[in-house]
Amino acid sequence: MRDxxxxxxxxxxxxxxxxxxxxxxxxxxxxxxxxxxxxxxxNWNVYWDDPVVTEGSVTNTLPTITQDSGDSLNTxxxxxxxxxxxxxxxxxTIYAVNNGSLDGxxxxxxxxxxPTLLDYIKYDVTYIDGIEPAIGDKLNQKREDGPSRVxxxxxxxxxxSLTAEQMNAMPGNVEYTFTLSITYSxxxxxxxxxxxxxxxxxxxxxxxxxxxxxxxxxxxxxLDVYDSSLKEDLTLQLDHNIGNDVVDWxxxxxxxxxxxxxxxxKTDKGPITLLKTIETLTSGWNDALKLNYEYDTxxxxxxxxxxxxxxxxxxxxxxxxxxxxxxxxxxxxxIANLTIAVGAEKNTSAYNxxxxxxxxxxxxxxxxxxxxxxxxxxxxxxxxxxxTLKWLLVNTLxxxxxxxxGNDTAGGGYWTLSPVSGDxxxxxxxxxxxxxxxxxxxxxxxxxxxxxYRIRPVIxxxxxxxxD
Numbered sequence: 001m002r003d004x005x006x007x008x009x010x011x012x013x014x015x016x017x018x019x020x021x022x023x024x025x026x027x028x029x030x031x032x033x034x035x036x037x038x039x040x041x042x043n044w045n046v047y048w049d050d051p052v053v054t055e056g057s058v059t060n061t062l063p064t065i066t067q068d069s070g071d072s073l074n075t076x077x078x079x080x081x082x083x084x085x086x087x088x089x090x091x092x093t094i095y096a097v098n099n100g101s102l103d104g105x106x107x108x109x110x111x112x113x114x115p116t117l118l119d120y121i122k123y124d125v126t127y128i129d130g131i132e133p134a135i136g137d138k139l140n141q142k143r144e145d146g147p148s149r150v151x152x153x154x155x156x157x158x159x160x161s162l163t164a165e166q167m168n169a170m171p172g173n174v175e176y177t178f179t180l181s182i183t184y185s186x187x188x189x190x191x192x193x194x195x196x197x198x199x200x201x202x203x204x205x206x207x208x209x210x211x212x213x214x215x216x217x218x219x220x221x222x223l224d225v226y227d228s229s230l231k232e233d234l235t236l237q238l239d240h241n242i243g244n245d246v247v248d249w250x251x252x253x254x255x256x257x258x259x260x261x262x263x264x265x266k267t268d269k270g271p272i273t274l275l276k277t278i279e280t281l282t283s284g285w286n287d288a289l290k291l292n293y294e295y296d297t298x299x300x301x302x303x304x305x306x307x308x309x310x311x312x313x314x315x316x317x318x319x320x321x322x323x324x325x326x327x328x329x330x331x332x333x334x335i336a337n338l339t340i341a342v343g344a345e346k347n348t349s350a351y352n353x354x355x356x357x358x359x360x361x362x363x364x365x366x367x368x369x370x371x372x373x374x375x376x377x378x379x380x381x382x383x384x385x386x387x388t389l390k391w392l393l394v395n396t397l398x399x400x401x402x403x404x405x406g407n408d409t410a411g412g413g414y415w416t417l418s419p420v421s422g423d424x425x426x427x428x429x430x431x432x433x434x435x436x437x438x439x440x441x442x443x444x445x446x447x448x449x450x451x452x453y454r455i456r457p458v459i460x461x462x463x464x465x466x467x468d
Contacts, residue, residue: 045100249447267419270316327457332418332428396432412452
């Protein structure tokens with residue numbers, strides 16, 4: 001029982017600094033024929049914003065955001081908590097925001113803990129997808145529809161996996177101080193290779209090569225939520241749906257329980273049919289693409305647990321679903337994070353993914369301007385769109401409604417891997433419909449969908465494959 005466990009208070013103080021000094025002054029100069037020189041009006045504006053404490057934390061108190069010494073922006077995070085019982089944790093998310101006209105990149109990371117952590121204290125600062133920040137990671141300048149954002153997650157946990165011997169040997173109250181400094185400087189654009197959200201590349205998944213033509217030379221869009229220009233791998237999404245038939249997220253046959261399945265199906269066993277179908281449709285792709293991937297729905301949408309893929313063998317709750325999977329599909333969180341990066345409005349599903357539901361007011365709309373194309377009707381609940389994300393809807397049956405371009409090959413929208421929180425009959429999908437407002441959005445739909453939803457593969461390859 002929790003109440004019978006030894007109570008040793010762990011006192012924690014964390015300071016998270018966002019260094020924003022310019023690494024160098026690389027402002028542009030325009031040389032005119034008359035001999036005068038003008039310098040463009042650029043501004044540097046990088047700061048922390050919008051912390052949210054994760055449900056279940058020992059306290060709902062937000063970290064304090066202040067200005068660090070000598071800095072006019074909100075670049076310093078400070079918090080102090082007590083962890084009393086094994087299993088206690090404190091976790092929050094926070095955005096690094098670039099609202100300036102200059103691209104930023106991480107040029108230094110200094111992470112210290114004092115005293116040295118014992119095994120039973122776990123401490124992590126990562127991006128929201130679990131990847132650790134690294135030197136060279138980019139934070140783009142603000143875009144036409146708002147500031148660029150990168151979401152961080154900070155978590156400290158008093159491990160519950162303690163033996164009686166370890167608990168008896170523990171010291172009394174221990175105080176740890178964590179100090180993490182992440183320095184963003186002006187990005188040197190010469191080091192980037194032009195990959196950005198939605199950038200089109202040509203890649204042949206059968207021969208695992210860069211290509212220019214051929215039956216299996218496909219167009220892909222760069223999907224990485226966090227700029228991967230300086231990283232070894234690149235994540236790509238196919239620019240069209242594969243297969244000629246619509247696909248259930250999970251079918252009654254795969255669910256294998258008519259009594260519990262219900263009219264629309266349930267998501268608690270995971271996207272079984274979706275994974276089996278994509279395995280079949282990509283079976284001829286190169287073995288180098290065998291999927292190594294893990295997607296945990298427990299924290300974000302709390303529905304089917306963990307999808308774990310090792311060398312193409314994928315399981316959900318210990319049940320094997322595939323044996324040779326070569327590609328996955330996008331998650332709802334990835335699309336939500338993309339919308340954050342291009343300036344999503346607050347209080348949309350993209351901004352607070354964990355609060356998103358099957359209600360239309362929680363959906364996020366993209367690929368449009370302020371008004372729906374061809375109409376004078378505003379988007380629901382006053383929401384705006386991210387026109388820079390129209391590539392997410394390219395080559396769908398109703399792309400003309402969204403302003404996206406392309407043909408109608410394998411038309412319709414496509415599924416994500418993400419179930420809807422609190423509604424076991426629905427999963428998140430990219431909408432493509434003649435009926436408004438169901439087109440050009442990240443919205444919820446029944447997993448047993450006989451209408452329009454298909455599959456759009458996602459792969460991760462070494463960037464060197466695409467380099468000249």
